[in-house]
Amino acid sequence: MGIRSDLDANFDFEIVDEFLDHYSMMIDSMEVMVIDLGKENMYKRSISELFRVFHNIKSASSYLKIEPMSKLAAFVESELEELREKEPPINEETINWLLEVSDMFAAWQDDLKLDNELSKIKFSLLKIPDTDK
Template identity: 65%
Template sequence: MGIRSVLEANFDFEIIDEFLDHYAMMMEILEPLIIDLGNSDRYQRSIEELFRIFHNIKSASGYLQIQPMVRLSTFVEDALEQLRTRDKVVNEETITWFISVSDMFLQWQEDFKMDNELSKIHFSLLILPDMENA
């Protein structure tokens, strides 16, 4: 039984549809926001928007009891919290890590569409890059 079937067995169809619609909208803007972390003019806006996105994913996936999404979005939210207090752009390694995180969430979006089991979190995503050296 795939992830969508599991959700449909436990939650109202409208709630699932709303989650997937919002999730799709967030996925569309994720990569441009990540790339903007390297742009000093857009850094602060991008970091705040990324924090909001991952906080929303964490909250919604928590309600829907999608534990892998809760765990990864919490981990990413914590990393973003560290970066929120900075006013300098992030390094390439950090941008690459965030792109990899984005790819994982895009894979999960595909898992929802295809009603597959959720793909396993790639171990490399659980190792934070050196975010201190820009």
């Protein structure tokens, strides 16, 4: 039994379906927002949107008891909170880290669609990049 079957067995279909729809939209826009962090004129908007995306994923996945997703989203959200205070643009190391994070959430999207077990979090994602320029 995969993650989707688990969710369907434990939660109302409409809640799961709504989560999957919103999650898909957030994943589809995540990479563009990360890339836009490197553009000074897009930084504030993108960092705020990314923070909102990770906050929403954290809340929804916590409610649905998808623990790895909830924990990684909370971890990234706290890093984004710090980045909100930095002057744009951010360094390449941080952008690459956020792109890897985006890839992890996209892999989980595939796991959800295919009703697989959730892929394991890559250890490299748990190392916060040096955010200084």
